[in-house]
Amino acid sequence: MNQRELIEKANQEIERKRQIVESDYYRLRFHLMPPVGLLNDPNGFIQYKGVYHLFYQWNPFETAHGSKFWGHYTSTDLVKWEHQPVALAPSEWYEKNGCYSGSAIEHEGKMVLFYTGNVKDENGERETYQCMAVSNDGMIFDKKGPVIHLPKGYTAHFRDPKVWKKDDTWYMVLGAQDVTEQGKVVLYSSQNLTDWEFHGAITGSEMNGLGPYGYMWECPDLFELDGKDVLLVSPQGLEPEGDLYHNLFQAGYFVGEFNAEEFSYQHGAFTELDRGFDFYAPQTTTDVKGRRLLFAWMGITDENEKYQPTIEKGWIHAMTLPRVLSLKGEKVVQQPVEELKQLRKNEVSYENVQVNTEIVTLDKVQGTSMEMLIDGISYHSDSFEVTFRGAVNFFYSTKENKMSLHRKNFKDGRVESRHCQIYGIKKLHVFLDTSSIEIFVNDGEEVFTARYYPSVENESVSFKAEGKLQFNMKKWNLD
Template sequence: MNQQELIVKANQEVARNKEKVENDPYRLRFHIMPPVGLLNDPNGFIQYKGIYHLFYQWNPFETAHGSKFWGHYMSKDLVNWEHQPIALAPSEWFEKNGCYSGSAIEHDGKMILFYTGNVKGEKGERETYQCMAVSNDGLTFEKKGPVIHLPDGYTAHFRDPKVWEKDDTWFMVLGAQDLHEQGKVVLYSSQNITDWEFHGAITGSEMNGLGPFGYMWECPDLFELDGKEVLLVSPQGLEPEGDLYHNLFQAGYFVGEFDYETQTYSHGDFTELDRGFDFYAPQTTIDEKGRRLLFAWMGITDDNEQYQPTIDNGWIHAMTLPRVLSLKGGKVVQQPVEELKKLRKNEISYENVQVNTEILNLDNIQGTSMEILMDGISYQTDSFEITFRGAASFFYSAKENKMSLHRKNFKDGLIESRHCQMHGIKKLHVFLDTSSIEIFVNDGEEVFTARFFPSSNNESVSFISEGNLQFNMKKWNLG
């Protein structure tokens, strides 16, 4: 099937399911979602000619991981997003089983996409190609085919090109697996974006002081942030370790120094970027304001994915809110972009709220889509808890200096938890959507992101503390 035939077929699927999808009570109010089917990794995030573009991995035909298209959203303000025509469909020999993840650059006034062409043979054997597509308008793309073939020493798990320019040279990092099934990040460079020189692995499992650290590293993104080079990456195959690495796959970062002359990267320890249940494959861009912005997939591929209730209505997964990154004390900090304030309606504020051993429900602090800002937090207590719509809760143990996010498991309804150390909480900034929660702690020092599915008749937010808890609060309806 050629590209246009695939696009027509996908559009028919959108139209056929439109009413069912849009009437789903768990449809989000202010997050990016697929119009039908499955969404996963953010791709090609760029501000081009003043407009933000976000592409995404998309299977329009089912709520499972099949042959991926590149869906496309555009926005002038990071808040109001409009769905655009499909950018890439898996129609050519070099991508026939999926246009996999990649990135976008601007070059000579054109938008250039780099992506992985996925090919599977009749016996399941895999081929991989790094491909290029070119657009004069950011809407229609001409495929140029493969620009990089698989180098020696690596399996066909070799994907997710992220491209940037430095001193008139183009660089590309890719996620890879070597022949010993160790995850790596490899580097290429180019003077003309079509001819690429291979420089080998710059970091990975069994490199740079790391021991065994996963069998595949996906979605690398290397960029300068406040004088350091930060590498975002999503390693697969990490075993749980204390409170760490409890999702099936992880997403996190290294902070270090990249030497452009020797093409070497030295770095510190790996840190998870988000402490919740649903955060993977983050990708960044730098905008005209000089901000380093991030989107991530608010989902994960695991055994419970198939039990999400939105599947009954023909769709699954969403993106996180857009976040701006900074580096503080060697730690990557994430904060919601300022533009999200445009969503605010009907401000309610409370001063000097007191909570103790009785459950507290505040008048007007309820709803399905809202922003809550708690600051001036002080406490003389061993612990306190905030429950959201009876289906998720944030718990802090001052005794153990530990935060936890609890929710009901999609499959069996039992409570599951994610944890993180935190010495003192001064501020909580919560974005609650119909079926998602994002909690920014202490101005984004830590973040918890999760999907959850409360009953439609529960819109409450409640507070309880073992001892005295005190805070100021503002709340807005959003959407």
């Protein structure tokens, strides 16, 4: 099928399933979702001519990972988003099994997309091409075809181009797997966006003192933040290590120094960006306010993905809230964008709430879509916990200096947990949607992101402490 026919087929699927999708109780109120089918990685995040564009990996025809399109949302304020026509459909020989992830830049007034064309032959053998498409308006794209072919020494797991400009040169990082099945990030440079020079791997498994560190590194994003060079990347194949790396695939960052003359990147240790269950493939951009903004896929591909209850209603997965990044020492801090305050309604305030061993619920703190600011936290207690809608539990042990998030497993309902060390909690900033939670701890020093599926009846939030807990709280309904 040509691109026009594929897009028309996708539009028909949206209309065919619209009623069942929109009837789902678990549809989110203030997060980006697919209109039908499966959403995964954020792509091409950019502010272009005053408008934020967020593209996304999209399979409109099923709730599984098939041949991907680029779906497209736009916004002028990061709060109200409009779903736009499909940007890319897998219509050409070099992308026939999917227009995979990539990025967007502005050049000479035009928006330019770079993405991976995925091809599988009749034997299931993969081919990969890095492709370019150009638009005069950010809506309709003219495909230019491959600009990079697979270099020697790498398998066809070679994808997710992120492009940026430094001085007069364009640079591109790609996620890769070398022929020894080690995950890498590779670098290219160009003067004109069509002719790219390969500079090899700048970091990865068995490099920069890492030792073995995963069999594939996906979705790299290298940028300057507060005077340092931060690399976001999603390594696949890390084994769990204490409280770390318990999702099937990880998403995190390195802080270091990129040397554009020597095409090298020196960095410190890898740190997970989010401590929850559902956070992968983050991508950033800068806006006219000079902020480094991030979206991530609020989901992951694992063995429990197919048990999520929204599948019965014809859709799966969502994006995180947009976040602003900053650097404190060697730590990347994430905070919800200021614009989200526009969603607030019906402020409720509590001062000096006291919690002991009895469970405390606050009459006016209930609902399905809420923002909660819990600060002035003090405790003389071995532990305290907050339970949201009876379905997800945030727990802090003062003895172990460890916080945990617990939820029910999608497949069998058993409780599963994620943990993180932290030395004292002063503030919790919580965004609760119908089937998601994002908890920013101590102004974004750590974040827990998760999907969860509470019973329709339970809209309460409860507090409990082994000893004494005191806090102030503000709560808003979000719409």
